[in-house]
Amino acid sequence: MASTAITAGAEPVFHLEEEHAHAEGGSTMLGFWLYLMSDCLIFAMLFAAFGVLGGNYAAGPAPKDLFDLGLVAVNTTMLLLSSITYGFAMLTMDKGRVGATQAWLAVTMLFGLAFLSIELYEFAHMIHEGATPQRSAFLSSFFTLVGTHGLHVTFGIVWMVALMVQVARYGLIEANRRRLMCLSMFWHFLDVVWIGVFTFVYLMGTLR
Amino acid sequence: MSAHDHTGHDHAHGGAAHGSLKGYLIGFFLSVILTAIPFWLVMDGVIDNKQATAVIIMAFAAVQIVVHMIFFLHMNPASEGGWSMLALIFTVILVVIVLSGSLWVMYHLNANMMPGLHEMREMP
Numbered sequence: 484m485a486s487t488a489i490t491a492g493a494e495p496v497f498h499l500e501e502e503h504a505h506a507e508g509g510s511t512m513l514g515f516w517l518y519l520m521s522d523c524l525i526f527a528m529l530f531a532a533f534g535v536l537g538g539n540y541a542a543g544p545a546p547k548d549l550f551d552l553g554l555v556a557v558n559t560t561m562l563l564l565s566s567i568t569y570g571f572a573m574l575t576m577d578k579g580r581v582g583a584t585q586a587w588l589a590v591t592m593l594f595g596l597a598f599l600s601i602e603l604y605e606f607a608h609m610i611h612e613g614a615t616p617q618r619s620a621f622l623s624s625f626f627t628l629v630g631t632h633g634l635h636v637t638f639g640i641v642w643m644v645a646l647m648v649q650v651a652r653y654g655l656i657e658a659n660r661r662r663l664m665c666l667s668m669f670w671h672f673l674d675v676v677w678i679g680v681f682t683f684v685y686l687m688g689t690l691r
Numbered sequence: 692m693s694a695h696d697h698t699g700h701d702h703a704h705g706g707a708a709h710g711s712l713k714g715y716l717i718g719f720f721l722s723v724i725l726t727a728i729p730f731w732l733v734m735d736g737v738i739d740n741k742q743a744t745a746v747i748i749m750a751f752a753a754v755q756i757v758v759h760m761i762f763f764l765h766m767n768p769a770s771e772g773g774w775s776m777l778a779l780i781f782t783v784i785l786v787v788i789v790l791s792g793s794l795w796v797m798y799h800l801n802a803n804m805m806p807g808l809h810e811m812r813e814m815p
Contacts, residue, residue, distance in 0.1 A: 513771045520782040527786040531793035556730050563722055566763055570715035671763040675756055681726075682752035686733045690741045 508661045515665045519672045522635075526676050529631055530683060533624040537688065541619035546688030549614055551605070555685045558601045559677065562636075565594030566674045573667050581655055584663075588647050591670070595640045602633050625684065632680055635673050642666055710765050718762025725755040 572587035606626070609615075616626040646666060649659050710718075729748035731737065738744045760766045760779075768776050 513774055516771070516775045517778055520778050523782050524785060524789075527789045531790050534790065534794050535797040552730065552734050556726075556734075559726055559730075563719070563726065566722075566759075567715055567719040570710065570719075570763065571712075573710070574712055574715070668764060671759060674763065675759045678726075678752050678755050678759070682729065682748055686729055686748050687745055689733055690745055 508658065511661055512664065512668075515668060519668060522672070523676075526628075526631070526679070529624070529628040530679060533628045533684060536620040536624040537684075538691065539620035541621075543619040543622065544612070544614045545621075546685070546691060549609055549612070550685050550689055552685060552689060554601060554605060555681055558598055558605075559681050561594050561598040561601065562674050562677050565591045565598065566671055568594060569667055569670050573663065576655055576660060576663055579655055581650060584655065585647055585650060588643060588650075592640055592643050592647075595636055595643070599633060599636055599640070602629070606630075629680060629684065632673065632676055635669075635676075639666065639670055639673060642669070710762065714762050718758055721758045721762070722755055725751050725758065 568587050568591045572584050572591060575583035575587055609622075614622055616623050643666060646659065646662055649662070653659060729751045732744055732748060738747070766776065766779065770776065
């Protein structure tokens, strides 16, 4: 060991005898998955807060008065479509087609932007009606939960733009493929969280 | 994700690693159905019993989450040598404890500690 360490020049690398060298980024997917799991815990806390506080209207507006399920259905469709178009982007990436990958990423981004616009319109509409986050515990927890999801989508779009620039400059190199796979997991994960949001917040709120 | 299992080589970047067109289409088709039915149940008030509707839409959500995990996130017990599944199971256990624990404890706190149980919904 010591003799290896004093070799001049390059950093010494040690391996256990039965271990082989790991390719760069070989553990990125698992690491990113662990990040997603911790993100999942954040959302679990926010869902729990909403579950506890979601019925405390403080004599203010209730979900029935505020939610437009038609709009939520359109919103859900946007996110679902963006999920499948991202899937198509991954499939074209596998085939190494840069142009098609970029096009599908752009389509995904447009659906993501449509989702965000509809959500912002909904928020603005609610706030205009006086249903601000300060109005009741229900609205505080609602805006925190749905807003956190919306922020995730926003940063997902920022990330997507960054990767499109990367792919445009350097092509579908190994590092970019890895990054696109991470964003793929992130994007599909947000869709999974949205299933919880539309079920527990919008649909069950309307039932309440 | 299984692409990186122990091999570290690049040959695994085939379709199997990120799913196939068929897989994505099946997942999308199932998601559309599993999303449309709960919305339909609630928007049209198909079932009179709200409790029953709530249980049904929760079941649909649970199934849809599994569908997304399999077809979009490509989860399987073998990916990353089983570590991602282990992390997922651990997370699910924590989420179940957090959600059921919070709802259970806070419900009983409301029910037992506060006057006027029936007006609780309208109280600040």
